Amino acid sequence: MSSTPAKAEAIETPDVLIVGTGFAGLGMAMKLLDAGHSDFVLLEKADDVGGTWRDNTYPGCACDVASVMYSYSFAPNRSWSRMYAAQPEILDYIKRVVKDRNLEQHIRFNTEATSYVFDEDSDRWSVRTRSGQEYRARIVVLAHGALHQPNIPDLPGMGRFKGEMFHSAQWDHSVDLKGKRVAVIGTGSSAAQFIPEIAGTAAHLDVFQRTAHWVLPKADRPLKGFERKLFKALPLVQQLYRLLAYWTHEVPVLAFLNPKFLKVLELASLRMLSKQVPDPELRAKLTPDYKIGCKRILLTNDYYPALQRPDVDLITSGVAEFTETGVKSADGQLHEADVVILGTGFSTDNRCATENIVGRDGITIQEAWRDGMTAHLGTTVSGFPNMFMLMGPNSGGGAQSILFVIEAQLHYVVECLRMMRRRRATRLEIRADVQREFNSRLHGKLAGSVWNSGGCHSWFLDHTGQNRQSWPGTGTSYWRATRRPDPKAFTLTSRAGGRRLRAVSQPTDSL
Ligand code: NAP
Numbered sequence: 001m002s003s004t005p006a007k008a009e010a011i012e013t014p015d016v017l018i019v020g021t022g023f024a025g026l027g028m029a030m031k032l033l034d035a036g037h038s039d040f041v042l043l044e045k046a047d048d049v050g051g052t053w054r055d056n057t058y059p060g061c062a063c064d065v066a067s068v069m070y071s072y073s074f075a076p077n078r079s080w081s082r083m084y085a086a087q088p089e090i091l092d093y094i095k096r097v098v099k100d101r102n103l104e105q106h107i108r109f110n111t112e113a114t115s116y117v118f119d120e121d122s123d124r125w126s127v128r129t130r131s132g133q134e135y136r137a138r139i140v141v142l143a144h145g146a147l148h149q150p151n152i153p154d155l156p157g158m159g160r161f162k163g164e165m166f167h168s169a170q171w172d173h174s175v176d177l178k179g180k181r182v183a184v185i186g187t188g189s190s191a192a193q194f195i196p197e198i199a200g201t202a203a204h205l206d207v208f209q210r211t212a213h214w215v216l217p218k219a220d221r222p223l224k225g226f227e228r229k230l231f232k233a234l235p236l237v238q239q240l241y242r243l244l245a246y247w248t249h250e251v252p253v254l255a256f257l258n259p260k261f262l263k264v265l266e267l268a269s270l271r272m273l274s275k276q277v278p279d280p281e282l283r284a285k286l287t288p289d290y291k292i293g294c295k296r297i298l299l300t301n302d303y304y305p306a307l308q309r310p311d312v313d314l315i316t317s318g319v320a321e322f323t324e325t326g327v328k329s330a331d332g333q334l335h336e337a338d339v340v341i342l343g344t345g346f347s348t349d350n351r352c353a354t355e356n357i358v359g360r361d362g363i364t365i366q367e368a369w370r371d372g373m374t375a376h377l378g379t380t381v382s383g384f385p386n387m388f389m390l391m392g393p394n395s396g397g398g399a400q401s402i403l404f405v406i407e408a409q410l411h412y413v414v415e416c417l418r419m420m421r422r423r424r425a426t427r428l429e430i431r432a433d434v435q436r437e438f439n440s441r442l443h444g445k446l447a448g449s450v451w452n453s454g455g456c457h458s459w460f461l462d463h464t465g466q467n468r469q470s471w472p473g474t475g476t477s478y479w480r481a482t483r484r485p486d487p488k489a490f491t492l493t494s495r496a497g498g499r500r501l502r503a504v505s506q507p508t509d510s511l
Helices: 023-034 087-100 189-198 225-233 235-257 259-276 280-285 303-307 402-422 432-447 475-481
Strands: 016-019 040-043 113-119 124-129 134-137 139-142 164-167 181-185 204-208 312-315 319-322 326-329 334-336 339-342 356-358 387-389 427-430 490-496 499-502
Touching: 016 023, 016 124, 016 134, 023 040, 023 087, 023 402, 040 134, 124 139, 181 189, 181 326, 189 204, 189 303, 189 339, 204 326, 225 235, 235 259, 235 475, 259 303, 303 312, 387 402, 402 427, 402 475, 402 490, 427 432
Parallel strands: 016 040, 016 139, 113 356, 139 387, 164 339, 181 204, 181 339, 204 312
Antiparallel strands: 113 124, 124 134, 319 326, 326 334, 427 490, 490 499
16 A cells, blocks of 8 residues: 555555545445455545434434445345334444444544645646645545535524524534424424424424425334344345335336326325324425425324424424524514524535535636536546546435445446556546536436426525436436446546557456
């Protein structure tokens, strides 16, 4: 390994630099090891691994993807305790994988990459961290996730509020909610999980809903003793469960792409609403006015019951302003609050908003994405050679486990590195025309999807209304598209003897 031990001023020169130690970054590290490549470093801005599953610690935080689909296929978790795992169990699994694969030696904690500059003479990236440390790497893999910048809305008078206020992804566990009046802004996936948990602890809960969400039951339960034993003793049984879960997640995507088939899901959701909410007035407030699937569907059995507790109110007239002592709704009523919790989601318009990334010919990612985030297969961006993104633009699985998507990308990155080696290329860059045509086809397909045409605004759409998150197909189609990089889609060149040469094919299979 060519990297030197961490020393403030010393430059480290890993072959591959991975940014982020969530599922994506750690998976990349494991796939590199499996390919016989150990010359890599992972940068982590925090002091621990886990990404979103480290940051989101709000009460009730859990996964709405079946747990059998929520571990790496190449490092399966044989000891899930539930059908849908909760955050502590997922984080434990991630930490176990890090230990089992001895990944910690590659990780630089408390190290936030803030600037990336591509050096055209050496075909290497120079990456600087907040503390001034420099890394020079042949390949950079951005694995910092899609949902990591909390969206803190700028609501009138927010600064005036004298009580406690925090975002769901930055839960302040030092604030005891017992006996307090609590206001929750937002009713998305996160809020729907923590509202049932804090209702009853707080003296009173006011829930501010801007848009009603579609809800479906969550088929969650603890795994039975015999199932857990079977998973451990006969891995094939767990694989069959996984296959079943895979197709359960895959089928709704077909309806999301052809909204006329969504009626069945809408009827199931309305049936649940009418069964769980007898009061017609409350039911009307909770009935969405757009197509199901347009926003992420909430899978929960206890959200509607929580809203009907005598100590919980659902407020739908909108937030007018904050006062020193609470939140005033648009109908003029003041809702006194000791604590305000923002369940307001994440900023998703530009995944690299806080980073200075300078590619070929001095182009910055901000300039490249002036009209919105675009990439090729969510992994490479024209103008930014030798850089890969995981969970990049338009690679999100409509309902499929994001881990499945990530694994397809890990495979694709490894295959790209193999292609570089085979062709003795020191630089790989997706061609601009290929990326353009790919995106024009992609956005054409998305136009008819429920995410674009379902009549709502969600975090899938950027401020111009373009969908920058969704893959316009099933997980299977994404898997197929990422099996083998097409050499013709890239410009592969080699820096040799001070001259730039077009890369040539050479038989070798290593990285
Ligand atoms: P979200 O789904 O984007 O929900 C944000 C909520 O805040 C919405 O109800 C939104 O209202 C509201 N809001 C935002 N800005 C507002 C404003 N200025 N005034 C009033 N209300 C405002 O965010 P999230 O709940 O954190 O979930 C984000 C994503 O994270 C999910 O879609 C999901 O993919 C992922 N997630 C997954 C799990 C899981 O189980 N795997 C759990 C949690 C989160 P509008 O609807 O009107 O915009």
